[in-house]
Amino acid sequence: MRMTGAEALIKSLEKEGVDVIFGYPGGVVLPIYDALYDCKTIRHVLVRHEQCAGHAADAYARATGKVGVCLVTSGPGATNLVTGLANAWMDSVPMVAITGQVATAVLGTDAFQEADITGITLPITKHNYLIKDVNQLPTVIRQAFELARSGRPGPVLIDMPSDMSKAEIDFKYPEDFTIPGYKPVYKGHAKQIKEAAKLLTRAEKPIIYAGGGIIKSEAWKELKDLAEIIEAPVTTTLMGKGAFPDEHPLSLRMLGMHGTRYANYAIMDSDLILAVGVRFDDRVTGKISAFAPHATIIHIDVDPAEISKNVVAHVPIVGDAKTVLKDLTAAVNKIEKPYADKTRWHAMINEWKKKYPLHYHQDGQIRPEYVVETISKLTKDKDTVITTGVGQNQMWAAQFYSCNTPRGFISSGGLGTMGFGLPAAVGAQIGRPDAVVVDIDGDGSIQMVSQELATVAANKLPIIIAILNNGYLGMVRQWQELFYNHRYSQVDLNVGTPDFIKLADAYGLKGVRVTQVEDVEGVLKKAIEAREPVLIDFMVAREENVFPMVAPGTSIDEMLGGIPGAAISQMIDEQEEEEKDETYPVGTRGK
Amino acid sequence: MKHILSVLVENKPGVLARVSGLFSRRGFNIDSLAVGPTEDPDTSRMTIVVDADNLRLEQITKQLHKLVNVLKISDLDPRDSVERELVLIKVSAPPNMRPEIVETANIFRANIIDVSKSTLTMEITGTADKIQALEDLLRPYGIKELVRTGKIALARGKLAEV
Numbered sequence: 001m002r003m004t005g006a007e008a009l010i011k012s013l014e015k016e017g018v019d020v021i022f023g024y025p026g027g028v029v030l031p032i033y034d035a036l037y038d039c040k041t042i043r044h045v046l047v048r049h050e051q052c053a054g055h056a057a058d059a060y061a062r063a064t065g066k067v068g069v070c071l072v073t074s075g076p077g078a079t080n081l082v083t084g085l086a087n088a089w090m091d092s093v094p095m096v097a098i099t100g101q102v103a104t105a106v107l108g109t110d111a112f113q114e115a116d117i118t119g120i121t122l123p124i125t126k127h128n129y130l131i132k133d134v135n136q137l138p139t140v141i142r143q144a145f146e147l148a149r150s151g152r153p154g155p156v157l158i159d160m161p162s163d164m165s166k167a168e169i170d171f172k173y174p175e176d177f178t179i180p181g182y183k184p185v186y187k188g189h190a191k192q193i194k195e196a197a198k199l200l201t202r203a204e205k206p207i208i209y210a211g212g213g214i215i216k217s218e219a220w221k222e223l224k225d226l227a228e229i230i231e232a233p234v235t236t237t238l239m240g241k242g243a244f245p246d247e248h249p250l251s252l253r254m255l256g257m258h259g260t261r262y263a264n265y266a267i268m269d270s271d272l273i274l275a276v277g278v279r280f281d282d283r284v285t286g287k288i289s290a291f292a293p294h295a296t297i298i299h300i301d302v303d304p305a306e307i308s309k310n311v312v313a314h315v316p317i318v319g320d321a322k323t324v325l326k327d328l329t330a331a332v333n334k335i336e337k338p339y340a341d342k343t344r345w346h347a348m349i350n351e352w353k354k355k356y357p358l359h360y361h362q363d364g365q366i367r368p369e370y371v372v373e374t375i376s377k378l379t380k381d382k383d384t385v386i387t388t389g390v391g392q393n394q395m396w397a398a399q400f401y402s403c404n405t406p407r408g409f410i411s412s413g414g415l416g417t418m419g420f421g422l423p424a425a426v427g428a429q430i431g432r433p434d435a436v437v438v439d440i441d442g443d444g445s446i447q448m449v450s451q452e453l454a455t456v457a458a459n460k461l462p463i464i465i466a467i468l469n470n471g472y473l474g475m476v477r478q479w480q481e482l483f484y485n486h487r488y489s490q491v492d493l494n495v496g497t498p499d500f501i502k503l504a505d506a507y508g509l510k511g512v513r514v515t516q517v518e519d520v521e522g523v524l525k526k527a528i529e530a531r532e533p534v535l536i537d538f539m540v541a542r543e544e545n546v547f548p549m550v551a552p553g554t555s556i557d558e559m560l561g562g563i564p565g566a567a568i569s570q571m572i573d574e575q576e577e578e579e580k581d582e583t584y585p586v587g588t589r590g591k
Numbered sequence: 592m593k594h595i596l597s598v599l600v601e602n603k604p605g606v607l608a609r610v611s612g613l614f615s616r617r618g619f620n621i622d623s624l625a626v627g628p629t630e631d632p633d634t635s636r637m638t639i640v641v642d643a644d645n646l647r648l649e650q651i652t653k654q655l656h657k658l659v660n661v662l663k664i665s666d667l668d669p670r671d672s673v674e675r676e677l678v679l680i681k682v683s684a685p686p687n688m689r690p691e692i693v694e695t696a697n698i699f700r701a702n703i704i705d706v707s708k709s710t711l712t713m714e715i716t717g718t719a720d721k722i723q724a725l726e727d728l729l730r731p732y733g734i735k736e737l738v739r740t741g742k743i744a745l746a747r748g749k750l751a752e753v
Contacts, residue, residue, distance in 0.1 A: 045662070122612050127659040132603070147659065181601060181662045190750065305653035 001172075005134040006165040008030040008051045009098070010039050012141040013416040015173045018069050020430055022047055022056040022316050026073025027113060028100035031165035045430060045459060048078050048451040054084010056455075058093045059420075059427030062410045063385055063435075065218065068427065074100040075113030078159075079120065083417060085155045086124040090414025092216060094153035096144050097125075103163040104132060118159050126154030132524035134167040139174050146177075151184030152303040153216055163273070184302060188319035188327060196298045196315050197331035201339040203272035203296075206232040209255065209284075212239030212413070213217050213277015213301060220244065220406045223276065226329045231342050233349055235263040237278055238398055239413045245404040252349070253358075257550045258395040261562050264550070266349055267292055268557040275299045277321045280310040281414070286556035294534035300324045301374060327420035356548075358399050365541040366517045368392070368468040372400035374521050375438055375466065378528055383435045384408055387424035389445025390416045390477035393468045395546040397440040419448030422465065426452060429461040436464070436528055443500075444493055445467040453507040456533050464527045465499060465535040470542045478545045482560070483552075504535040513537045593622065594648055595674060595744045596653060598637040599663040603630060606660045610637060614656065619643065619651050623676075624739030634662065638674075638743045667744050674744035678715045678728070679704075683733035684711040692732060699725045710735055 003011065009032060013021070020046045025033045047053045050072040057068030068088075072081050078099040088095045102111040118128045127147050129140045129541035137160075144156040144541050200206060220243050227234050227250050234244045235252040237380055242507035246253055252263035268274065273295045278284070285291040288310060299306075300321060307316040317324055360369040375386070386401055388394040388411040403409040410428055412420035446467055456463055471494040480488050504511030513522050514536060528535045547561025600606045607626060614621050622640040625679060629636045648666065655661050667674075680701075684692050689711065696703060696713050699721065705712035715725055719742075726734070 026647065077700060120604075122609060123616050132604075179659060182659050303657070305650065305657055312646075 001170065002168060003171050004031065004035065004165065005131075005137055005160070005167050005169060006035040008134070008137055008169055008171045009044065009141070009160065010035045011171055012138050012173060013069065014039070014041050016067070016141065016145045018042055018067070020045060020060060021071050022053040022060070022427065023071035024050050024053055024073065024077060026077050026100060028074045028102060028162040029071065029077075029160075029165075031162065032071065032098070032100070032160070043430075045426070045455065047423065047426070048454050049449065050080035051083045051419075052426070052455070054081045054097065054448055055087060055417070055420050055423035056094075056427035056430070057089075057097070058084060058088045059387060059410050059424035060266055060431040061088075061095055061427075062215075063091050063407055063428040063555070064431040065407065066431070067096055067145055069096050069098070071098045071202060072100070074102055074117070075111065075115045077113075078117040079115050082120060082124070083415075085121055085157065087412055087415045087417045088155040089124040089126070091412065092153050092212060093155065094148040095155040096141075096148050097155060097157045098102045099157060099159050099167075101130070101159045101161040104161045105163065107161065117157065121157050124155070125157045126299065128157040128159065128161040131161060131164045134164045134169050137164070138171065139170065139177055142174050142177050143179055146179065147182065150200055151182070160514040163428050185304070185318050186302070186320040186323050188300065188317040188324035190327075192317045193313055193324065193327050193331050194392050196317060196328055197335060199272055199296060199298060200230050200232070200274065200316065200328075200332055201335045204340045205270045205343060205345045206230060206271040206272040206274065206342075207252075207267050208232050208234040209237075209267060209273055209275045209278055210234055210240045210243050211237040211276065211278030212243075213321045214240055214243035215406050216277065217302070217321040217323075218406070219277070222322055222325035222329065224248070226325055226332065229329060229332055230339060231346070232274065233266055233346075235259070235267060237281070237284055237413070240277070240409055241409040241411070242403040243277075246402040247404055254398055256281075256556060257286070258399060258546050258548065259556070260358060260399075261548050261559055262349060263353035264548075264556045264559060265352050267295075268555070269348075270295045273297045275313070276325065277301060279306045282310075284556075285311065286550045287554055288553035355405045356562055357564070358562070360544075363519075364517060366514065366520060366538055368396050368470070368538070368540040368544055369400045370517065371466065371468060371520055371538050371540065372396050372440060374524055375440065376401045378521070378524055379436050379438065382528070383432070385410060385432060385435050385437045387411065387421045387428055387437065387439045389421040389439075389441040390418045391442050391445060391473065392470075392478065392544075392546050393421075393440055393442035393445065393474070395475070396468065399546070401440070418442075418445045421445055422449045422452045422456075425463045425465070426455050426459075426461060429463050430459070437462070438464045438466055440466050441467065442474060443467055443471060444473045447493075447497065450503060453504065453509060453535070457507045457509055462531045463533050464524075465533075465573050466524075467535065467537050468540050469500070470538050470540050470544065471497065472542060474544075475546070477543070481543070481545070482549075500535060500537040508534045508536055511535045511537065513539065515539045592642070592644065594641050594643060595667040595669070595672065595742060596637075596639045596641060596652070596655075597667050597744060597746070598639060598661060599666045600635050600637060601660040601662060602633050602635045603660055606635070607637075608637075609658050610655070613654055614651075616698060617650075617654060619647070623739075625741040625743045637691070638741070640742050664736060665746060667746055672744050672746045674718065674742050675716050676719065676722060676739055676742045677714060678722050678737065678739040679712060679714050680734060681705075681710050681712045681727045681736040682733055683709055685709060688732055692729070695725070695728050701725060
């Protein structure tokens, strides 16, 4: 069929099953927007800043498992998208970004709104393409989607010069295509799996450390099956939140810098770590030379470059989490029971759980943890997606929201992008229109993207925007308090911050301010039932800190805070530590 | 330890930037990089010399493999491969010194490819040691300019194929 490049682009997206594009028009994408005008199957969501097109497409992908698509113009449109791409890249999110580009005839001449976006995004895309022959377009789109969603997913960018949009081609969507240099491995090595199974059944103190890879490969059932068979406790990363139910008896919740004490103690004390779909990030391992000194490490990942990148794996298994976990469970089941006795291990962990639960002080002020906990309680049996900003709000959300379903918690992990929460909520709500979507945000984070309230209003998205307003850049303030001698440099947001209720009102949205702790539950309840957009400004205790916390550069079992009844600076319960040494001697490290 | 990586890549625009960008942003050092088309016009071969321990080399190789345009990577074992480098040297050569310099060049089987009133330019191929030795001998005369291609290398033919 004869058509223009722009029409072929839209047609190709239709063929890929795309139903939503997040975008923002501009000069060189006019032909594409013109073609989109006639398209009946694709909904275009107009954001108010290109960065948010990226974040919305990103969260759409995380909430649905589909590839997120965004479309922006050249130059500033494309450079504004850079943070969105970097965010998706760091968290391995399948995304296809289409940027307009100046016409090929003027490429490289510093033409109006020209930016070398393929050059700029080389390090933050899985791959990118500059279309110089319009006949290649359908194949490129086909390849881009394949690259974005297969193997270790990631963003792929297609740069589309304006003359390519206008040029005519005979459209045919390719059935067969090859990407010669790209062969992701899905099936794990049989011998390694056998070895891993043997270790898993023999370990006395095993732990499963699960991450975003579980969610990407939809391996949550396989993870749960294996954990239950070998009775191993499971700790999840921020990206893995929801991969294993937080309220499962085997769950240790999140580990790392703001993880639970019991998760960090357990991984440090373990004799075997089964790491799946994780990358031993510094926020998880703390001081890397001190990390899990007694443990033999089995590392499963679809990206071979992640294995032994930060921490040497004793049993490396390259493969897709779902496939490998299935094979691993089968291999474990072939080994005759009884497996190693873990009674002491579970007793120890239960003791830690009892002694060091996540907790906070209730003293009449609104504690941010309480707000999150209440959201958790009220949405428990509902299909819910939580999105977060970055900083304290994010960590309280990760700690106190109990996520029991995958794709229920969407946060900017690797890049730590402040402002992610609101556009992410937009993407999630559009992908899952019936879900309760709550953006747990900070007063700092939301001000980076507050223009997206317009997108919420225009699309009547029933998002609950819960601002934990402490009038500070709270996480920076916390570090200044703890490590910079209370010198609060440039973190006080109280002056200049808008009245969020008036701001919501300006966009035609409902806004509620909560200043009394006893109003928190009622307001939230109403908001959840209302199914309309609402911004709730929770005036929380200003100098509340996120605890426990691992100080930067220290081992993850040396935590600040998080001991009920103890002074904040107290790191370890000394009596407990002695007991620990006695009962669980060091030196059980595997071969 | 020095390693010679022979990297077969798709002959597409931007591939060199992808490879060199990867090295710089991940903090891998390149000693030299030479690139040119192969017998197949759709592919190019890069010969990259890197100084890295085994763990680091493994990481470099894995990261390179992730580039979609990279087709094949071989870590060439010096015992089973041949390597060459071409160097052009412009040395100052006043008439009275000229015979001496030409003599030295001949010993090294370097070719004189340009002569001017005050300079001689020669080409030499060979191993790093040989090139270094010639460079050292020519230095006292005054090396005006020098350019090297960087190493290129291929695995030796298998004995069975001979």
